[in-house]
Amino acid sequence: MTSTTGISIRGLTKTFGGKPVLDGIDLDIAAGERVVIIGPSGTGKSTLLRCLNYLDRPDAGLISIGDLSVDAAHARNSDILGLRRRTGFVFQNYALFANKTAIENIMEALITVQRLPKSEAVARAKAVLAETGLADKADSYPAALSGGQQQRVGIGRAMALGAELMLFDEPTSALDPELVGEVLDLMRRVAEQRQTILIVTHEMQFAREIADRILFMHGGKIVEQGTPAQIFEAPQDVRLRRFLARIDG
Amino acid sequence: MQGLDIGYMVGLMPVILSYVPLTLAMASVAMVCALVLSALLAVERVVRVPILDWLVIVFISFFRGTPLLVQLFLFYYGLPQVLSVLTRIDGVTAAILGLMLHFAAYMAESIRAAIISVDRSQWEAGQSIGMTQWQLMQRIILPQAARVAAPTLVNYFIDMLKATSLAFTLGVTEMMGAAQKEAAGSFLYFEAFLVVAVIYWGMVEALNQGQKVLESYLDKAYAR
Numbered sequence A: 001m002t003s004t005t006g007i008s009i010r011g012l013t014k015t016f017g018g019k020p021v022l023d024g025i026d027l028d029i030a031a032g033e034r035v036v037i038i039g040p041s042g043t044g045k046s047t048l049l050r051c052l053n054y055l056d057r058p059d060a061g062l063i064s065i066g067d068l069s070v071d072a073a074h075a076r077n078s079d080i081l082g083l084r085r086r087t088g089f090v091f092q093n094y095a096l097f098a099n100k101t102a103i104e105n106i107m108e109a110l111i112t113v114q115r116l117p118k119s120e121a122v123a124r125a126k127a128v129l130a131e132t133g134l135a136d137k138a139d140s141y142p143a144a145l146s147g148g149q150q151q152r153v154g155i156g157r158a159m160a161l162g163a164e165l166m167l168f169d170e171p172t173s174a175l176d177p178e179l180v181g182e183v184l185d186l187m188r189r190v191a192e193q194r195q196t197i198l199i200v201t202h203e204m205q206f207a208r209e210i211a212d213r214i215l216f217m218h219g220g221k222i223v224e225q226g227t228p229a230q231i232f233e234a235p236q237d238v239r240l241r242r243f244l245a246r247i248d249g
Numbered sequence B: 001m002q003g004l005d006i007g008y009m010v011g012l013m014p015v016i017l018s019y020v021p022l023t024l025a026m027a028s029v030a031m032v033c034a035l036v037l038s039a040l041l042a043v044e045r046v047v048r049v050p051i052l053d054w055l056v057i058v059f060i061s062f063f064r065g066t067p068l069l070v071q072l073f074l075f076y077y078g079l080p081q082v083l084s085v086l087t088r089i090d091g092v093t094a095a096i097l098g099l100m101l102h103f104a105a106y107m108a109e110s111i112r113a114a115i116i117s118v119d120r121s122q123w124e125a126g127q128s129i130g131m132t133q134w135q136l137m138q139r140i141i142l143p144q145a146a147r148v149a150a151p152t153l154v155n156y157f158i159d160m161l162k163a164t165s166l167a168f169t170l171g172v173t174e175m176m177g178a179a180q181k182e183a184a185g186s187f188l189y190f191e192a193f194l195v196v197a198v199i200y201w202g203m204v205e206a207l208n209q210g211q212k213v214l215e216s217y218l219d220k221a222y223a224r
């Protein structure tokens, strides 16, 4: 599932009730690059990811993935669906379909969006489920799974899209501490496949280990970016230094 | 006071029971149509199509705001007068039409509330994988709403089953009509209508049992 195309974001802007939450974000992500976003609460990290998936509609800005360019000024429904097909989204609260089993959750997009024949969809869903280590839970409903298992299915659902970009919004924040590890392990495996990923997380150790590049967001802007070594060992911006000090402390 | 003529009641029972299929047929046809119509009305109320939304609101308001008996008379006596092609509408058709529209208006409100109760994350998850609104509604939202609305809908079906007795007033010989005719000959009105009451009671109790089975089936996905 290696991506061949990069992602380019220009002037992405979003306001909520007159308050700017994304303040003209420019960002390029290379194919196969693993980017982690860190930053204090309420600085627009989730909003950025949600805008990339058009779960929140940006007020302005251009998002390009491969041959598809979507301009907020005149995005049509078909553009939005196209963008969503090229991006997988992993939610903080898992958001599995409650009326579908684990395997049906993973199959849903294959059947309704990609319109694969049933047998092919089942085969692909089984393969993905095996990668998440949940082959034995194929027929379990979300209510019967632990948080960690649910999130692994959530990641599987996004993986099954074969998306060019995978977005993770604090995928371990809702988990009990003892369940964080299994989810991070799966994310590591996704990262090793050189899937292009954009992760918002507060797991600094994980970020340091997995990221090619770290972005620090503050007040709706990307204030500083660099390799994990640059960000953690030689932070420049005073707001980043304060943020890191607070996390270590 | 005279005693109950039990022998008469036992003899009458099979006669009245032979009208049960008609009662069940009227209620079932009206219910299936009402389910489809109410789901469409509910989805419209959630999605809010301009102009159509206004019509749906008026429709629901009218059929909830006027008595069922009045609605039945409007269809049976009124429709042929307004639509001259319909020189006559038979009582069974008028009853089914009236029951369907009346109960659809109530059921639409329950289904709408059930749709709204489905967590926002379910919508977002469907959108994020590229499903269309209609696919989402059909495959994710309505099935979850159905589970929430099911107990209420079964109650409406029970109300509807009992309300089929109003077809009697449109000249339909259903259980009430049959009992009335029998009693006119025997003068045992109390016995005749008691038989009708007992049969309705039995059917409603059977439905209550069915409701439990239905609920445990619908809860299957949500059991821990």
Ligand SMILES: Nc1ncnc2c1ncn2[C@@H]1O[C@H](COP(=O)(O)OP(=O)(O)OP(=O)(O)O)[C@@H](O)[C@H]1O
Binding pocket: A016, A017, A021, A039, A040, A041, A042, A043, A044, A045, A046, A047, A048
């Ligand atoms: N749907 C919304 N309506 C109104 N305001 C919103 C909405 N979503 C987000 N906001 C506001 O936008 C700002 C940025 O929110 P966002 O969720 O993107 O922050 P975040 O960086 O992800 O924070 P956290 O680390 O707490 O998840 C916040 O002030 C938030 O209150």
Ligand SMILES: [Mg+2]
Binding pocket: A045, A046, A047, A169, A170
């Ligand atoms: Mg957030």
